[in-house]
Amino acid sequence: MSTTSYYSSASSSLHRFSSLGVPSKCWCGEGIITFTSKTKENPYRRFYRCAIGMMRENESHLFKWVDEALLEEIRMVEEKCRLVAEDVNALRMEVMDTMKLQNENFKKMEEVMSKKIEGEVKIMKENVEELGHVMAKSALKTVGVASVILCSIVWLWGRV
Numbered sequence: 280m281s282t283t284s285y286y287s288s289a290s291s292s293l294h295r296f297s298s299l300g301v302p303s304k305c306w307c308g309e310g311i312i313t314f315t316s317k318t319k320e321n322p323y324r325r326f327y328r329c330a331i332g333m334m335r336e337n338e339s340h341l342f343k344w345v346d347e348a349l350l351e352e353i354r355m356v357e358e359k360c361r362l363v364a365e366d367v368n369a370l371r372m373e374v375m376d377t378m379k380l381q382n383e384n385f386k387k388m389e390e391v392m393s394k395k396i397e398g399e400v401k402i403m404k405e406n407v408e409e410l411g412h413v414m415a416k417s418a419l420k421t422v423g424v425a426s427v428i429l430c431s432i433v434w435l436w437g438r439v
Contacts, residue, residue: 298341300352305329305341313345 302311309329316324325345332340 301348
């Protein structure tokens with residue numbers, strides 16, 4: 280939407296209704312059109328204006344130079360980028376702190392688990408040794424009982 284205009288003197292009263300950045304609508308609700316200035320002060324300089332403001336110059340409708348609007352828009356984007364960068368840095372620091380805390384917790388858990396495992400291994404070794412002694416005694420008893428039975432059978436066989 281580009282139209283050429285021969286009007287383009289910006290008064291301070293016209294600027295009080297302007298918004299920051301590139302405008303999309305005038306305060307009256309009318310859409311914004313881009314015009315080109317044909318004045319000696321601002322030849323071929325582009326500006327935003329609503330169609331009603333072009334027809335009714337005595338009313339204070341939106342008027343904004345395109346270059347100024349774009350400069351404001353760039354500054355707003357730069358500010359948003361700066362804020363996003365700050366948020367990213369804050370999140371990075373928060374993640375690093377969380378990772379450090381989790382690493383410490385994992386080390387503590389590893390120590391606790393290691394101690395528990397060592398204790399359980401010690402108990403299991405003691406149980407295996409004790410079971411080995413019990414099995415050895417049991418084996419000796421079995422051999423002894425088997426010997427007694429065998430001797431008894433041989434003795435009984437010899438009597439028959």
